[in-house]
Amino acid sequence: MKERRSATRFSELYGRFLEEFADQVGESSVTYGQANRNIREELVRCMWFGSHFPPEGLATDDGRRLEVLSPGWWNVEGGPDFIRAELLLEGSGRLLGDVEVHTVASSWYAHGHDRQPEYDEVMLHVVMWNDLEGKQILRHCGEPVPQLTLSRFVEEEIGELVEIIDLEEEPAETSQPVVTGRYCGGALTEGRMTPEWLGRMLDIAGDHRLLSKAERLRCLQDKLPLEQILYESVAEALGYKNNRMPFLQLSDLLPVKVLREVVPADAPAPERREVLEAALYGVGGFLEEALQGEFDEETRSYLGRLQERWEGLPRRLRQVRMSPAHWSFGGTRP
Numbered sequence: 001m002k003e004r005r006s007a008t009r010f011s012e013l014y015g016r017f018l019e020e021f022a023d024q025v026g027e028s029s030v031t032y033g034q035a036n037r038n039i040r041e042e043l044v045r046c047m048w049f050g051s052h053f054p055p056e057g058l059a060t061d062d063g064r065r066l067e068v069l070s071p072g073w074w075n076v077e078g079g080p081d082f083i084r085a086e087l088l089l090e091g092s093g094r095l096l097g098d099v100e101v102h103t104v105a106s107s108w109y110a111h112g113h114d115r116q117p118e119y120d121e122v123m124l125h126v127v128m129w130n131d132l133e134g135k136q137i138l139r140h141c142g143e144p145v146p147q148l149t150l151s152r153f154v155e156e157e158i159g160e161l162v163e164i165i166d167l168e169e170e171p172a173e174t175s176q177p178v179v180t181g182r183y184c185g186g187a188l189t190e191g192r193m194t195p196e197w198l199g200r201m202l203d204i205a206g207d208h209r210l211l212s213k214a215e216r217l218r219c220l221q222d223k224l225p226l227e228q229i230l231y232e233s234v235a236e237a238l239g240y241k242n243n244r245m246p247f248l249q250l251s252d253l254l255p256v257k258v259l260r261e262v263v264p265a266d267a268p269a270p271e272r273r274e275v276l277e278a279a280l281y282g283v284g285g286f287l288e289e290a291l292q293g294e295f296d297e298e299t300r301s302y303l304g305r306l307q308e309r310w311e312g313l314p315r316r317l318r319q320v321r322m323s324p325a326h327w328s329f330g331g332t333r334p
Contacts, residue, residue: 014201014208044128044150045081045101049074049245051252053153060146061130064090072099073245073326079118084325087124089146096323097123105130105147108137116140124148231256242328246284253320254283262313278309285322 047053049071058066072085080098087095098121102108105127113119120139125147136144193201220229232251239247263275281287287310291303310318 010207010211011204012208012211014204015211041101041103041107044103044126045074047128047150047154048082048099048101048126053150058148058153060089060124061134061149062136062146064092064146066090066124066146066148069094069320070249070322070326073328080122084323085124086323089123092146095123096325097121099124099126101126103128105132105137105149108145114138114140126150225256228256246322246326246328249322249326250280250284253322254279254317258317262317274305275309275313278306279313279317281306282310282313282318283321285324285326288321289324 051068051071055068058068060066067088069086069088070084072082075081075083075098081101082099084096085099089095098119100108100113100119100122102111102125105125107127108114108125113122114137117140120141120143122139122145125137125145127147127149129151130147130149137147138144217229217233224232232248235247235251236244239245259276259279262279263272265272267275278287281290287303287306291307295303
C-alpha cells in the first residue's frame, strides 16, 4: 500500500467512479426548472448553516424583515433540521426555536409536516424556491409558519455553490451505520467484494475525501485570508463530532481580523491571553453562565478578570453572543 501510494500520489479514481455511476450510487436528485441543474436538500441545508446569503436585507415571503443571529445546530435525530436557532423577526422580536429546510416549499406537505405536532415548534421554513404561488404553509395546529425563500437573496451562482459546499461535511442522519438496503450494503453482506478489492476501494475513497477537502479550502482562498482559513479549520477540528458546527460558527463570529483588533499586541502575554479567553468565552456564550456558578476563590478571581476584560471589548462584539444551548456537552472531556 505504501509503495503504491508513493508511486501514484493521490488517486482521483474514486471521484471519476462517482461521476460515472452517479445515477446508481447515493441519493437521487430532482431537477427544478429555473435551476437547470440538480439541487439536493443537503445543499440547501449547507447554504443555510454556512450563511451563503447576505446578512442584511433578508425578508420572509410575507414581507417581514428578518435577521439571522444563529442558524442553530444540526439535528441528527428525528424532527426539524436545525434546533435552537436564533432570529430577529419583525413583529415577533427575538425568537429561539427550530428551523426546517427544504428545496421547495411544497415539500412541507409532501413530507407530512402539517400533520406532525413535533413540527409545531418550527419558527422558520427555509426553502430554495417557493413553488406554492404565495400560499403559506401551516403547522399541525393550523398556524402559519414564516418562510424564507433563499433564491431571492443568494448572491452566488448555484453552480459555484455546488463546487464550494462540501456535502460530505453534513452530519449523518443516523449514528448507526447502515449496511443493508442498497447495492453496496448487499454486496458487502453477501461476500461479493473481496478483502483486497474492498481495501483498494477504501484507499481511493480516502484519497477522494482528502482531495475534496483540499479543493474546498483552495476555493475559500478567493474569499478569506489564509490565516482565517487555517483558524476555521483548526476550530472545526477542535469541535470533534458533537461541537464541530458550533466551533465553526464561533470562528465566523469572531474572526482572526477581529481578534487582532481587540487583543493588544504590545501587552504582556498574560493580559493578551485573558483578553483572548474573554472574547472566545464571551462570544461563545459561556462567560455569563459561568459567573453564576459557585467556585473556589481562585476560580472566582479568574472569572472576574475575564468579565472585566469582556466588558472592555467593543460593544458590537459583545452583541453577537452565541447561546450555551448551541453546544453539546455530552461525551466531552475537560
